[in-house]
Amino acid sequence: MSQDSKKTAKLANTLEFKTSTFSVPVLLVATDDLSLFEKQLVQKINQAPEFFKNSPLVLDLQEINIQNHKVDLNALVAVIRKAGLLIVGIRAGNDLQNKQALEIGIPVYPAQDRESVVEVKKPIRVQVVKAQVPTSTRPDIKESVPTTIITHPIRSGQRIYAAGDLIVMAQVSAGAEIIAEGNIHVYSSLRGRALAGVQGDIEARIFCFDLQAELISIAGNYKVSEDLSVSVRNKPVQIYLQDGSLIIKDIV
Amino acid sequence: MARVIVVTSGKGGVGKTTTSAAIAMGLAKRGHKTAVIDFDVGLRNLDLIMGCERRVVYDFVNVINEEATLNQALIRDKNCNLLYILPASQTRDKEALSQEGVGRVLDELKKDFKYIVCDSPAGIEKGAHLAMYFADDAFVVTNPEVSSVRDSDRILGLLSSKSRRAEQNEEPINEFLLLTRYSPERVKLGEMLSVDDVQDILSLHLLGVIPESKSVLNASNSGTPVILDEKSDAGQAYEDVVARYLGEERPHRFIEDKKGFFRNLFGGN
Numbered sequence A: 001m002s003q004d005s006k007k008t009a010k011l012a013n014t015l016e017f018k019t020s021t022f023s024v025p026v027l028l029v030a031t032d033d034l035s036l037f038e039k040q041l042v043q044k045i046n047q048a049p050e051f052f053k054n055s056p057l058v059l060d061l062q063e064i065n066i067q068n069h070k071v072d073l074n075a076l077v078a079v080i081r082k083a084g085l086l087i088v089g090i091r092a093g094n095d096l097q098n099k100q101a102l103e104i105g106i107p108v109y110p111a112q113d114r115e116s117v118v119e120v121k122k123p124i125r126v127q128v129v130k131a132q133v134p135t136s137t138r139p140d141i142k143e144s145v146p147t148t149i150i151t152h153p154i155r156s157g158q159r160i161y162a163a164g165d166l167i168v169m170a171q172v173s174a175g176a177e178i179i180a181e182g183n184i185h186v187y188s189s190l191r192g193r194a195l196a197g198v199q200g201d202i203e204a205r206i207f208c209f210d211l212q213a214e215l216i217s218i219a220g221n222y223k224v225s226e227d228l229s230v231s232v233r234n235k236p237v238q239i240y241l242q243d244g245s246l247i248i249k250d251i252v
Numbered sequence B: 001m002a003r004v005i006v007v008t009s010g011k012g013g014v015g016k017t018t019t020s021a022a023i024a025m026g027l028a029k030r031g032h033k034t035a036v037i038d039f040d041v042g043l044r045n046l047d048l049i050m051g052c053e054r055r056v057v058y059d060f061v062n063v064i065n066e067e068a069t070l071n072q073a074l075i076r077d078k079n080c081n082l083l084y085i086l087p088a089s090q091t092r093d094k095e096a097l098s099q100e101g102v103g104r105v106l107d108e109l110k111k112d113f114k115y116i117v118c119d120s121p122a123g124i125e126k127g128a129h130l131a132m133y134f135a136d137d138a139f140v141v142t143n144p145e146v147s148s149v150r151d152s153d154r155i156l157g158l159l160s161s162k163s164r165r166a167e168q169n170e171e172p173i174n175e176f177l178l179l180t181r182y183s184p185e186r187v188k189l190g191e192m193l194s195v196d197d198v199q200d201i202l203s204l205h206l207l208g209v210i211p212e213s214k215s216v217l218n219a220s221n222s223g224t225p226v227i228l229d230e231k232s233d234a235g236q237a238y239e240d241v242v243a244r245y246l247g248e249e250r251p252h253r254f255i256e257d258k259k260g261f262f263r264n265l266f267g268g269n
């Protein structure tokens, strides 16, 4: 008995379980044509190779299953791994897919997360509802992630992650990084890195009062400071994606 | 209530120790019992600036390790009997400092002193972290150049996230900017950032601008804090800093270069 408790005590010192939240990109697959899928995946990765290199990834099978595509999970996984991405889970899979995933050591995430996927795919709809419906009856909004508001400066070396929209009321210093699954607003100078729509929301936008950023990115499409022309610097702009390229426009 | 002030910067050689010595002396001369601690374990030089290097028996690490009492280690300043110096050890490294130990020494000092000034080492490692961890107020010492400003910004981030006040969700540390080694002529030549440039990047309450001055070297050679050299520009600038910290309003005297100042006065350009 005492022997046992000694062992446990010793064990308790050698490890500790902690809960942490990580941001992991989610890949939505919507086809059963694996060779087309592979081609597009590689194209996508080549747009931002550093972002995707050895990136962890959750594979979302919702579209495939809704459209009743028959896709061999093992083949799909092989294509993704070949592209250099590391699958750390699947979600919205059916029983067979879940079983196959577990067999090759891929965790299965509960399907309840589906709602948020739907939201990410249709952000405009959600936003319109947000703007118009008064606080009482808003069943649609319940699962939507609250906006994060930061009122103090974000300094070099600091990193902020927001699961929804991110509003920063103070400056973002060079060497700081702000990341949001939704839109980013900076009501001051943006000198650090700003990444909006990091879960793949191509409708996400960045708004700032004074663009001096080191890097801006929407859904993985990025520009570094060097790519920003003088005509867009040091003034209020909005940044959005159009046909896969970043557009920077004055806010009038 | 005692207040713990950290003098910090990230970058080395910007004037932290010079500043720690000056403001500790300034506070003590105004009647506040003040202790100044050298956190730069292994590289001690606060005692040189304070001119007490030949009276060091015990040091900060001895007190933390309970090899000496605080009273044994504190050195009373030769110019002001309300000022005490706790020197750093030259024979240990920063690993000798522990958070628990530093907290214990500060708590003991707080019983007896009004202000406790912590002279931080450079960098963002253990020594710098412990110097800032227990602070109530922070003097962020910055030189008017990009790398120093960037390091100060980094330190400000740590003050607001890795300090005791941040971790325990208390009122944040009061952060003040001290721009040192400022040379209006070199600003005009474009060789240095201006006060406005620095303020634009850091947006911080400006406690004072200390001009680049020969008097600082003279003071350190003679082992007296420059604030005691009342005729010197740097001494006066530190005097203003202490006054502003204690709530007085003083105009900034050393931002303009003299010629520029008169030109502005007469409305020219």
Ligand SMILES: Nc1ncnc2c1ncn2[C@@H]1O[C@H](COP(=O)(O)OP(=O)(O)O)[C@@H](O)[C@H]1O
Pocket (backbone or CB within 6 Å): B009, B011, B012, B013, B014, B015, B016, B017, B018, B019, B122, B180, B181, B182, B210, B211, B212, B213, B214, B216, B217, B220, B234
């Ligand atoms: N205002 C100033 N004018 C001229 N020299 C200065 C000034 N402030 C500091 N120095 C010089 O800069 C060097 C570094 O100062 P110090 O206070 O030791 O910096 P730190 O503690 O940040 O390393 C010293 O040689 C010091 O004499």
Ligand SMILES: [Mg+2]
Pocket (backbone or CB within 6 Å): B016, B017, B018, B040, B045, B120, B121
């Ligand atoms: Mg020093």
